[in-house]
Amino acid sequence: MINLDGKRAIVTGAASGIGRATAGVLADLGARVVLADIDQEAGEQAAKETGGTFVRCDVSRSTDCETVVRAATASHGGVDVLFNNAGIIRRSTVLEITEDDWDLVMAVNIKSIMLMSRLVIPLMMEAGGGSIVNTGSGWGIKGGGRAISYCASKGAVVNMTRAMAIDHGPANIRVNCVCPGDTHTGMLADEARQLGESAELFYTEAADRPLGRIGQPRDIAQTVAFLASDASAFVSGAVIAVDGAGTA
Ligand code: NAI
Numbered sequence: 093m094i095n096l097d098g099k100r101a102i103v104t105g106a107a108s109g110i111g112r113a114t115a116g117v118l119a120d121l122g123a124r125v126v127l128a129d130i131d132q133e134a135g136e137q138a139a140k141e142t143g144g145t146f147v148r149c150d151v152s153r154s155t156d157c158e159t160v161v162r163a164a165t166a167s168h169g170g171v172d173v174l175f176n177n178a179g180i181i182r183r184s185t186v187l188e189i190t191e192d193d194w195d196l197v198m199a200v201n202i203k204s205i206m207l208m209s210r211l212v213i214p215l216m217m218e219a220g221g222g223s224i225v226n227t228g229s230g231w232g233i234k235g236g237g238r239a240i241s242y243c244a245s246k247g248a249v250v251n252m253t254r255a256m257a258i259d260h261g262p263a264n265i266r267v268n269c270v271c272p273g274d275t276h277t278g279m280l281a282d283e284a285r286q287l288g289e290s291a292e293l294f295y296t297e298a299a300d301r302p303l304g305r306i307g308q309p310r311d312i313a314q315t316v317a318f319l320a321s322d323a324s325a326f327v328s329g330a331v332i333a334v335d336g337a338g339t340a
Contacts, residue, residue, distance in 0.1 A: 094321045097122035100168035101320065102160060104151050104208065105178030106144075107134035109277030110227065113309030114175055114316045116142045121317055123173065126164040130178075151178045151204035152196075161211040170219050173320040174212045176205045177227040181242045181279060183286040194241045201245035205252060213260060221264030225319045226253050227312075228271040230335050238287070246271075250331050257329030266328035268319045273335025274298075275307035302337035311336075 101118050105111035106127035115125045115138060125144035129135035132148045139146035147163045149156040164171050179201045182193045205226055216222030231239060232246025253269035260267060274280060274294055284291040298306045315334045318324050 093323050094121055094317055096173075096317065096321055099123040099172045099320065100126075100164065100170055101173035101175065102126045102128060102164050102171055102208070102212065103175045103177060104128045104149070104160075104204065105227075106146075107131040107138050109279060110272065110275060110309045110312045111175070111177040112138045112142075114177065114313040115139075115144055117310065117313040117317050118173070118175075118320060119143050121321070123320070124168050126160060126167065128160045128178075151176075151208065152199035154207050157204070157207040157211055161208070161215070165215065171212045171215045172219060172222045174208060174222070174224045175227075175316055175320070176208055176224065178204060179227060179229075179245075179279070181239060181283055181286075183238045183242075183283055184240060185238055186240045188238075189241055197241035197245050201242070202248045202252065205249065209256065213263075213265060216260075216265050217263045222266075223320050223324075224256065224265065224267045225316050226267070226269045228253070228269045228331065230271050230273050230333060230338075233271060233331070233333075253331065254329045261328055266319075266324070268324075268327060268329070269331045270312055270315050270319070271331060271333045271335065272312045273307055273333070273338065275309060275312060277309055280306075305336065307334065307336060 101123045103115045106115045107129035119142045127139045127144045128149040135146045147160045149160045228249040229246040231243045232250045257267040281291040
């Protein structure tokens with residue numbers, strides 16, 4: 093049912109975790125993928141393993157985003173699928189967070205979606221349509237403790253998704269949001285480090301979750317592949333939890 097033959101995709105945050113897995117799944121289903129990430133070494137490795145093209149990019153910088161989209165157009169002639177996935181977390185309350193950390197989280201998690209989308213949407217319009225998938229979070233819907241900037245940014249991702257879907261639906265551009273629950277990636281290890289805890293906690297507690305585990309990057313990747321494909325032709329403005337029944 094899911095076939096991405098001929099689709100031209102950009103995945104941000106593609107060097108590791110959910111983005112890396114998604115680049116692999118999209119490529120396996122036939123897409124040509126540009127992998128964008130700030131981490132050059134891991135990004136090049138991911139591109140080698142998935143058969144895609146790597147472009148180094150800080151998604152919070154408009155000039156870097158332009159470089160990615162230019163490279164995608166030069167290699168593939170356009171863009172049909174954009175997965176806005178790069179993201180970071182800072183574990184602090186509103187009393188603890190620095191202004192610099194607030195600005196950084198907002199720039200990487202939400203401003204980046206505006207920067208990438210405004211470059212890609214005109215290309216999708218030229219091509220007669222396209223699919224944009226944004227990465228939100230369970231915490232973008234219900235909030236979470238000691239992650240004030242992250243929760244604010246992911247809440248914005250959710251509502252920006254709906255607004256973009258309304259604005260660009262008439263151009264046959266679908267915009268959806270995946271909201272992962274706890275997923276086994278470097279981000280969890282980073283969070284544990286910031287909290288002075290062991291990442292093992294996330295994994296040992298996983299048995300208490302409704303499906304007996306936390307998410308794997310591939311769980312999210314397969315949902316993104318569905319949203320990228322024509323199998324989801326009437327799905328737009330949707331906010332889809334991929335969290336094994338509420339692990340977020
Ligand atoms: P990850 O840390 O494995 O991957 C994030 C990627 O984004 C990394 O490759 C990193 O180098 C890249 N990145 C960071 N800043 C960047 C920048 N300025 N420009 C370009 N690339 C940048 O983490 P994960 O879990 O794969 O995260 C992917 C998305 O999933 C994020 O948006 C995250 O908020 C979201 N998410 C993750 C959850 C989890 O439990 N792992 C839960 C809910 C949402």
